[in-house]
Amino acid sequence: MNIINMDGLELMQAVVCGELPHPNMADTIPMKFVSADKGVVVFEAIADDRHTNPLGGVHGGFAATVMDSVTGCAVHTMLDAGVGYGTIDLNVKMLKAIPKNIALIAEGKVISMSKSLGVSEGKLVDKNGKVYAYASATCMILLPKKS
Numbered sequence: 001m002n003i004i005n006m007d008g009l010e011l012m013q014a015v016v017c018g019e020l021p022h023p024n025m026a027d028t029i030p031m032k033f034v035s036a037d038k039g040v041v042v043f044e045a046i047a048d049d050r051h052t053n054p055l056g057g058v059h060g061g062f063a064a065t066v067m068d069s070v071t072g073c074a075v076h077t078m079l080d081a082g083v084g085y086g087t088i089d090l091n092v093k094m095l096k097a098i099p100k101n102i103a104l105i106a107e108g109k110v111i112s113m114s115k116s117l118g119v120s121e122g123k124l125v126d127k128n129g130k131v132y133a134y135a136s137a138t139c140m141i142l143l144p145k146k147s
Contacts, residue, residue, distance in 0.1 A: 004082065007079060016034065030046045045066045047062050063094055063132065064092045067134075068135075068137065074108035075141075084142040088138050088140045091137070098124075105127070106124045109122070116141050117138055119136070
């Protein structure tokens with residue numbers, strides 16, 4: 001499979017289907033790609049003892065990393081082949097303590113796209129819809145260099 005010729009949505013869907021491997025960060029912060037559609041991605045994320053702070057709670061970096069991933073991947077689904085992105089701003093609100101060993105759902109959704117910026121939002125919720133974290137992100141669109 002040649003990812004160079006795949007647009008962002010095709011690439012994300014290939015990861016969801018297992019045709020491409022998940023990113024290495026999904027091993028560090030356990031995230032499983034659940035679905036990808038134009039402008040929307042859904043992951044499952046589970047914090048465990050590897051993600052605790054000195055007090056024994058889940059470190060805020062867990063939620064921040066998950067939110068960066070879903071907001072960025074949502075933007076990625078909107079990009080043409082060969083176009084990249086980079087997060088330039090991430091604002092995360094940690095609303096509740098992240099539970100350990102409980103599957104949470106992370107959803108990222110694009111709210112605005114231009115040729116140079118993608119703006120998206122994300123939320124991390126449990127199976128009952130309780131919101132643990134909310135984020136907004138701005139991504140710079142990185143066009144391929146012309147030869």
